[in-house]
């Protein structure tokens with residue numbers, strides 16, 4: 464198994480970190496070890512079983528992600544939600560209190576609204592990105608703070624270093640969902656966050672053909688997560704591990720392009736008189752641009768905008784897209800577009816949605832790696848619907 468050299472850059476880690484050596488044929492890739500039964504005693508020196516998170520394919524790809532996030536340890540699981548729910552199950556129990564940012568992925572919102580209370584875990588919500596508001600929400604029994612930055616769909620940025628400092632001083636664990644930024648653009652652990660979760664379904668795999676997730680962090684914390692995952696059972700198959708490992712080899716390359724295209728599309732829309740508002744942390748006029756510059760190396764391919772006009776205008780713009788396909792999900796090589804009000808935030812009452820700043824005209828783009836000019840042309844022709 465290749466250990467990442469500490470001086471390897473991120474692109475080298477993407478390609479080489481974690482690879483499980485093929486000692487039989489000398490292949491340069493981690494083989495697909497398609498076994499659920501392994502001999503005891505075996506060459507790895509421990510009992511090997513997929514649900515225990517220790518078949519070679521799982522270990523290889525988990526080590527690659529851990530190396531990219533500067534984490535001591537990591538695991539891969541069968542979805543982003545499996546990663547997120549496993550963290551709550553591992554660290555929170557009846558009587559505990561948790562603090563969550565309100566701007567969260569819809570599935571995480573649902574988990575905290577429906578599942579955590581059922582287990583006797585009290586939940587408080589923070590409606591802003593202000594560290595003072597997080598501090599005000601803390602109680603003596605607060606166990607964990609959970610955040611996501613950039614947030615969906617308005618790309619708000621939270622100061623991770625300041626949050627981690629506050630939490631440390633109060634003995635509270637911090638968990639950050641790094642799906643939108645990826646380890647290429649941001650490393651929350653380096654800023655003092657305790658655990659990072661990912662929906663690997665998105666940028667990590669990057670080809671919109673796989674559902675998976677990951678948790679990474681200090682060895683001592685991961686030692687509490689792994690037994691929970693083994694008992695609840697969301698393990699990733701050797702075939703999916705292979706796909707994820709293959710996808711990850713080009714993560715740095717893909718993100719460079721997503722960053723370039725994201726910035727080009729955001730700048731184009733920000734200059735266009737047919738556009739009301741653009742939300743992209745890379746734009747100087749974004750409300751949290753200064754924090755973004757301080758903690759991110761690139762701003763990614765996710766952005767949202769409102770064309771001028773009413774809901775019908777926005778619907779017509781969406782229908783007219785060619786390259787931007789109407790689809791939820793994100794982070795793949797192809798460009799996608801959706802209405803958060805109809806998808807991720809459909810269950811939020813319209814009045815509350817409005818208060819959050821998520822209007823019915825808001826279109827979220829996942830900007831892919833196509834030629835920049837082709838994407839701008841597609842947006843330009845779709846915006847002809849704005850009169």
Ligand SMILES: *Cc1c(COP(=O)(O)O)cnc(C)c1O
Nearest residue numbers: 542543544568640642662664675
């Ligand atoms: C998609 C997503 C998730 C959930 O991941 P799944 O792989 O769909 O379970 C969690 N967080 C964010 C930010 C996401 O975009």
